[in-house]
Amino acid sequence: MSASEFRHLSVMPKEVLAYLAPQSGEVFLDGTLGGGGHARLILEASAPDGRLIGLDRDPAALNKASEVLAPFGERAVLRHGNFAEANQILPMLGVDRVDGILLDLGVSSHQLDAEERGFSFRADAPLDMRMDTTAGQTAADVLESASAEELARIFREYGEERWAGRIARRIVATRTEKPLLTTGQLADLVRDTVPGGYKPARIHPATRVFQALRIHVNGELDHVAQGINRGLELLKPGGRMVVISFHSLEDRIVKQFFQRQAQSCICPPQLPYCSCGQKAKLEILTRKAVRASEEEIADNPRARSAVLRAARRLD
Template sequence: MDFKHVPVLYEECISNLKIRDDGIYVDGTLGGGGHASGIAEHLSRKGMLIGIDRDADAIEAAGKRLSDMECKVELVHGNYSEITDILEKLGVNGIDGALLDIGVSSFQLDNAERGFSYMHDAPLDMRMNRDDGFSAYDVINGYDKNRLTEVIRKYGEEKWASRISDFIIKRRKTGKIETTGQLVDVIKAAIPASARREGPHPAKRTFQAVRIEVNNELEQLERAIDRFCDVLLPGGRLCVITFHSLEDRIVKEAFNRRLNPCTCPKEFPVCICGKVSDVNKVTGKPIVAGEEELKRNPRARSAKLRVIEKKG
């Protein structure tokens, strides 16, 4: 299967990165290379693109797509949250910009065998890095009711979380839940018919929750923001695209902490901790997709882009 990825908010990302043709830029969520190829096209042979992805299939596919670029291209099979170590291994002291497109890629959703989609019947997997030993199968068949409920409620923002986990536990008594189709059937049985008639697919929130749990996505994102800000050179920009409120909240709060690093109690009349911001806010409200993009790519509907810039 071809590795397809429809880059979301493409023009907005390229514009906000303010790419210098001799700069060093990182795409921390390489995917099919859609955003990365746009960055690389703006770079001369003096420039450098570093692409990172947890998915070996992404590295292989993007490598083909980026093979004819004029700039230097370095592709790394790894996690973007390890950016500091990755740059050190590459001998790079700082970067001029970076992009993070958080969440699951179009390829991973469309490739049925990966088990990310509730629209295809496949083994329960959902691992972004197939070298990892822990999968959706382990969550669904191994977690107790309380832990399952917490995951589904916290990461899926699913109001029927307790009922869904109840039905999962009962279904497990007759045998392991091994496929996405079996899990969808359990979720549909758990959610009352009246609630299933409105809104998104009844399994959407639970699948999102399990995927986030399997891949430790929110912790990786929180860890990464400061690390990327640390490695930005003066004037360098970090662009982050999120797809649901949990991710966006993490980015917004991480940016705000970086913009206002003072740790003094609020009642202090003046700051005595001495912590000073090293970044400037570029976006207030997040940038969202326009009508034309939404017609071309419905998956862009929930996308939000936030941008921050290193001072200097």
């Protein structure tokens, strides 16, 4: 995939800059670089000598970002990697702490639109779904090897699919005759399995199954939890963390983490004094979740589901 073919619209760019508040001389981590849109804005706002380290699991994203950020020269350092591994990658670059962290979670516009990636069932394509196409199991591998119980758990936990068990059993029965290798095969199977699958509906009945498989294949929720935990330790005092989520499971992890880290004491209320010794590490900057404006949603419909939360590292 050439860099020129990669397309990704950065969500809530004004809000990201407002909460990150980049200044000259500061160092930032963009853990989900994508096409480099947010990173470009951060580097512009932190001129003349702000620096940015950009990570992404998708080689196509890195290729595009390297073009977009080329004018910034050595101020932008890009690496192929998962943001959950930032605590290992940054020291290798001589960076111990950063002034700001951005995580724009989920899949990019390009990944959804690129038929060969298998994230969508708009066209019949290989069931891949990997953000990092160089490693790991594909969605087809999971459907071929996982038990009915495991598949049902995936669909239920990650997709909140009502008919998870029925769909899982149908997959296991079908694969004894022929493997499920394409998005069209899986979408048709789900539609044939769930009650009312052929009735006109606002969303296709396979939508939740595809979401669940994508989350499982990429270990997305585990990486969110690991990434924000490690990101907190990488922030300098006063450093800002901004996280954009696109579904409730991700947002719940971020919200609860911020709340826990903003507490100074977690002792039971009946204790007359604090014995836990916990000190608040974060100040929450977004009292309520921030959402995209109607104007932005009109230009970029995928921004409708975006939720932004921000926090500042305390001394």
